[in-house]
Amino acid sequence: MTTVLGFETSCDETGVGIVRDGELLADALASSVDEHARFGGVVPEVAARAHVSSIVPTVERAVELAGERAGVRLADVDAVAVTAGPGLAGALLVGVAAAKAYAVALGVPLLGVHHLAAHVAVDTLEHGPLPQPVVALLVSGGHSSLLRVPDLAGAPVEPLGATVDDAAGEAFDKVARLLGLPFPGGPPIDREARSGQVSIAFPRGKAADGTLDFSFSGLKTAVARWVEARRRAGEPVPVADVAASFQEAVADVLTAKAVAACRADGINTLVIGGGVAANSRLRALAQQRCEAAGIRLRVPRPGLCTDNGAMVAALGYLQVEAGVTPSPLDLGADPALPLVRSAARS
Ligand code: KG4
Ligand code: ZN
Numbered sequence: 001m002t003t004v005l006g007f008e009t010s011c012d013e014t015g016v017g018i019v020r021d022g023e024l025l026a027d028a029l030a031s032s033v034d035e036h037a038r039f040g041g042v043v044p045e046v047a048a049r050a051h052v053s054s055i056v057p058t059v060e061r062a063v064e065l066a067g068e069r070a071g072v073r074l075a076d077v078d079a080v081a082v083t084a085g086p087g088l089a090g091a092l093l094v095g096v097a098a099a100k101a102y103a104v105a106l107g108v109p110l111l112g113v114h115h116l117a118a119h120v121a122v123d124t125l126e127h128g129p130l131p132q133p134v135v136a137l138l139v140s141g142g143h144s145s146l147l148r149v150p151d152l153a154g155a156p157v158e159p160l161g162a163t164v165d166d167a168a169g170e171a172f173d174k175v176a177r178l179l180g181l182p183f184p185g186g187p188p189i190d191r192e193a194r195s196g197q198v199s200i201a202f203p204r205g206k207a208a209d210g211t212l213d214f215s216f217s218g219l220k221t222a223v224a225r226w227v228e229a230r231r232r233a234g235e236p237v238p239v240a241d242v243a244a245s246f247q248e249a250v251a252d253v254l255t256a257k258a259v260a261a262c263r264a265d266g267i268n269t270l271v272i273g274g275g276v277a278a279n280s281r282l283r284a285l286a287q288q289r290c291e292a293a294g295i296r297l298r299v300p301r302p303g304l305c306t307d308n309g310a311m312v313a314a315l316g317y318l319q320v321e322a323g324v325t326p327s328p329l330d331l332g333a334d335p336a337l338p339l340v341r342s343a344a345r346s
Contacts, residue, residue: 002320005062005077005102006313007055009095010087010115011142012036012047014054015309016062018072019317024125025072026065027303027310030054037183041173042141048090055098062309077106081316084112084327085337087142092333100329109326111316114157116143116339119273121152121318122311123300130298135160135267137258139282140274140307141169141184144254146212146261147339149271152315153322157339160261161212168250168276171216175223175246179239189243190279196240200226202249212261219249251282255289262295269296273311278302 001021008015012033018026032050036042066072082099085092096112103110120136133150144163150156166174169186176185181192202222205215223246230237254276262270270290276282277299290297304310 002078002317003072003076004079004081004313004316004320005059006309006311006316007080007082007095007099008115008118008307008309008312009051009055009091010083010085011091011307012042012050013307014051014058015307015312016058017309017311017313018062018066018077019125019310019313020070020072022124022317024310024314025070026062027308028058028062028065029308030058033184040177040183042088044088044090047088048094051091051094055094058309059098059102074106077108079109079111079316079320079326080106081111081113081312081319083115083118083312084331085334086115087335089333089335092335096331096333100331104329109320110329110331111319111324112327112331113312113315113319114337114339116145116147117149117152117157118311118315120147120149120271121315122273122304122308123271123298124318125310125314126300126304127298130271131269133267134269134271135258135261135265136271136273137254138274139168139254139272139276141173142167143274144168144214144216145339146258148265148267151322152318154319154324159339161214161257163214163216164206165215165217166220168214168216168254169274171220171250172276174220178224178227179237179242181239184275186276186279189247190281192240192243193247193281196238196242196244198244198248199241200245202226202245204249204253207253207256212257214253214257216250219246247279247281251279251285254282255286258286259289259293259295263293268294269298272297272299273305275306277305
């Protein structure tokens, strides 16, 4: 049996997960999201300090959960995996330092992993082994990327496209702010959109440019102009309709490009991950378009789409099984870790 303890601290979630033989035993989470709300975005220093105070209690909670579920104790852990990047430097450092401490104390290997690869790997906890290769659409507050993922054990991951400006989640957060909705903006926009009509034709940046890149800053500006015009005219802003129309524009571009990426490469499995993958319209439209194109869609449940420790433990487990060389104990946190391999070696 192989048991992996995973640490995720790249942004505002302190996540600790435990995976045994591909099965999720514990997924403990502490979030500093409330401390950032009044700033309308994650404040790096606040996030790093929150990780420092949450990390040990979150490990203890994860171990307690794994104990209740499967009688697993900390001493049963065979490897420690940690997000080495990309992310916020100070935040990453806390997780990397903690992971090293646990790896040394337990006398087990340390595995530094790539955050985006972990977002893909988490799907194996729900839907079993991934076919090779897959196309992954990763959309969160910090990233929007289309990737060709051959396997998760260390083979090169190929970037196919990415946002040229704002990340998809960032666009949700900024549009929510201008509609007077709380941070993070994805969930309240998703909720508002349910009672709204897709009645405003917002632009689809880069939709027809023939690339697999995205652009959301023009869309965000278009929403801001539209809302300002209503306010200047003294008319009420139909928040639900704006939310539904904005959300439709994002979901339309993301799913169209994801399907195009699969088609271009002749790949018939699409995995969607990252916080924005929790969006109900994105999930529904992706399902509809994948079905029409004969593509198998795999999206983890919303709780596993946002940042968590389970995803890191899941990727660590796959790497241990594949015999990936562990990271050295001087592993650094790399805020701009390139997505070349799912394992970070130095
Ligand atoms: O993956 P994640 O937890 O952290 C990052 O790595 O950024 O993603 C957080 C992002 C936020 O921008 C949040 O607004 C967005 O995911 N998000 C959503 C939804 N739930 C979270 N966006 C759209 N619809 C949702 N239901
Ligand atoms: Zn993420």
